Amino acid sequence: MAQSHTVSVLDESADAHRLLDSGLDGNWEDAGGMFTVGTALETDALIEAGIERADAFVAATNGDNTNLVIAQIAQKRFNVDKVVVRVLDPNRARWYGEQGLTTICPTQAGIDMLTAAVQDGAGSGAVGI
Amino acid sequence: MYVLVVGGGKVGLNLTRELMQKGNEVTLIEADRRRYAMLEPQLEHVVQFGDGTELWVLEQVGVERADMVIAVTGDDEDNIIISQVAREKYGRESIIARCNNIRNMEHFELLGIRPVVSSTDLILRLIEHEVPQYGLVHLLTLQVENLEIIEVEASPGSPAAGTRVDELDLPEDCLVIAVLRDGGGMVPRGDMVIEPGDEVLLVLSPNIEGDITRLFDAPGDSFA
Numbered sequence: 001m002a003q004s005h006t007v008s009v010l011d012e013s014a015d016a017h018r019l020l021d022s023g024l025d026g027n028w029e030d031a032g033g034m035f036t037v038g039t040a041l042e043t044d045a046l047i048e049a050g051i052e053r054a055d056a057f058v059a060a061t062n063g064d065n066t067n068l069v070i071a072q073i074a075q076k077r078f079n080v081d082k083v084v085v086r087v088l089d090p091n092r093a094r095w096y097g098e099q100g101l102t103t104i105c106p107t108q109a110g111i112d113m114l115t116a117a118v119q120d121g122a123g124s125g126a127v128g129i
Numbered sequence: 130m131y132v133l134v135v136g137g138g139k140v141g142l143n144l145t146r147e148l149m150q151k152g153n154e155v156t157l158i159e160a161d162r163r164r165y166a167m168l169e170p171q172l173e174h175v176v177q178f179g180d181g182t183e184l185w186v187l188e189q190v191g192v193e194r195a196d197m198v199i200a201v202t203g204d205d206e207d208n209i210i211i212s213q214v215a216r217e218k219y220g221r222e223s224i225i226a227r228c229n230n231i232r233n234m235e236h237f238e239l240l241g242i243r244p245v246v247s248s249t250d251l252i253l254r255l256i257e258h259e260v261p262q263y264g265l266v267h268l269l270t271l272q273v274e275n276l277e278i279i280e281v282e283a284s285p286g287s288p289a290a291g292t293r294v295d296e297l298d299l300p301e302d303c304l305v306i307a308v309l310r311d312g313g314g315m316v317p318r319g320d321m322v323i324e325p326g327d328e329v330l331l332v333l334s335p336n337i338e339g340d341i342t343r344l345f346d347a348p349g350d351s352f353a
Contacts, residue, residue, distance in 0.1 A: 041206070041233055065182055065206040069236060077239055091184045092210075095218060 001033060008034035010049040040070040046078070056082040064088055071101055130154070133195040135181035135211050136202030137161075137168050140227065144199065145175065156190045160202075182210045187219070197223040205233040212242045265342055268330070278306070278332050279341070285325035286347035295319030300340040303333035 001007045009020060009028075014037050020028040028035055038045025040061060051057065057074040059067035064087045071085040084102045087093035093105035130153045134141050137159030145157045157172060158181035159165045165178040179186035181202070192198065198221050200211040208226045215221040228234050228247040237245045269278040283289045289297060294305050294317045308317045309328035315321070323329065331341065 041230075041236065043235065063206065065204070065210040069206045069209050069240075072240060073236060089183060092182070092214075095184065095214070099217070 001031060006032060006034070008036065008049045008054070010036045010038055010040060010045060012037065012039045040066060041073075043073075043077075046070075046073070051078045051080065054078070054080050056080065056084070058084045058086075060086040064092060068092070068096055068101070075101070130196045131191070131194055132156075132197045132199065133187075133190060133192060133215075134158070134199045134201065136200065136208075136227075137164055137176060138201070138203055140201045141199075142168060142172075144201065145172065149175065158186060158190060182207050182214075184214065184218070187211075187214065192219045192221065195219075195221055197221075197225070199225045199227075201227040203229055205229050205236070209237060209240060209242060212237075213240060216242075265338060265345075270335070275334055276332060277335050278330060279338065280309075280328055280330050281341060281345045283323050283325055283327045283329055283345050284347040287325075287345050288343070289323050289329070289345045290325040290327075290347075292323055293319065294321050294323065297323070298344060299331075300333075300337050303331055303337060303341065306330050306332050 009016070011017075017028060017035050020033060020035065024031050034050065036045060036049040038048065040046065040059070051074060054074075057071070057078075057080040059071040059074070061067055061070075067085045067087060071083050074080040075083045082102070084104060085096070087096065087103045087105050088107050090105050090108045090111075093103040093108060097103040132148050132153050132155045134145050134148070134155060134157045137145075137157050141157055141159070145155050148155045155175055157168070157176045158179055159168055159176055160178075160180045162178065165176065168176045177186075177190055179189070181187060181200075192215060195215075198211070198215040200208040200215075202208055202211070205228055208228070212224045212226045215224055224242070226237060226242050226245050228237055228245045228250075231247050231249040234245060234247060234250070237243070266280045267277060268280055271277065294308075297305065299305070305317055307330040308315050308321065308323065309330070310324065310326075329345065333341065
């Protein structure tokens with residue numbers, strides 16, 4: 001939203017709105033955001049949140065399989081151009097990535113960063129446990 | 130046959146037992162540690178602990194040689210992913226998925242997962258079969274011969290009411306065998322006209338009742 005896009009958030013908990021408000025002068029809606037309460041597999045909730053006119057869709061619930069399913073719904077049913085999926089499991093992230101989904105794997109990203117840090121820090125004597 | 134069952138709830142457990150009894154090799158995957166501990170004494174090595182949506186778990190239990198994969202967890206997203214991965218990554222052709230929430234059925238369809246079993250759907254179909262919907266009663270089912278005899282009332286205003294028997298727009302595999310009127314029964318000839326309120330007996334192959342009810346039902350009085 002800081003890059004002046006319109007962002008619509010769908011969450012199953014109304015409490016999530018408080019998180020969106022935090023750090024803003026006004027509330028989330030004043031800042032131009034949209035918020036819908038519902039679960040991602042409810043087609044009606046997705047439509048209410050505006051999926052039909054979305055240019056991009058991010059599936060970032062706390063469930064890998066939920067994300068993989070709704071991302072495919074966004075892609076195949078609503079023809080959203082850009083679909084990004086959070087998948088914690090590196091194997092599933094890799095395989096679905098090969099099938100044409102843009103998967104982001106925080107686990108793999110963490111492993112890469114840690115590996116890089118270990119290599120950079122080699123010989124410095126720093127040991128983290 | 131080697132069958133992989135994912136999800137060890139009531140459905141998964143009973144399915145596993147039945148399949149074993151019929152002489153199949155079965156592996157049941159259960160992701161919940163406590164449920165697994167309950168299943169293990171009964172099923173021993175047949176049940177494996179693990180998340181059946183993880184590729185390495187599926188590989189460990191030999192998904193590649195499974196003749197059939199059955200996804201019956203309590204979570205529809207999981208069942209979709211298991212089915213999708215089994216088919217598209219591991220090339221399994223026989224897959225059965227369970228749909229827990231009938232509203233998710235459209236997602237299974239969208240992703241080409243079939244057949245899908247939904248208990249809500251099954252019960253609804255049973256209700257349709259058992260309850261005389263549109264005044265349709267199943268009198269006799271000849272399972273082996275694949276025929277049934279039904280009784281249906283010609284509603285006033287229906288396409289059938291006022292129509293000659295030989296001009297009824299009946300589907301194939303269907304024949305009018307009797308008409309009950311004013312407490313009596315008649316074996317109709319082609320020129321007999323069906324009157325509103327007549328009870329009509331038909332012999333037909335199952336699954337074409339829909340076409341019959343359209344014929345004997347007045348537009349607008351269906352309960353669906």
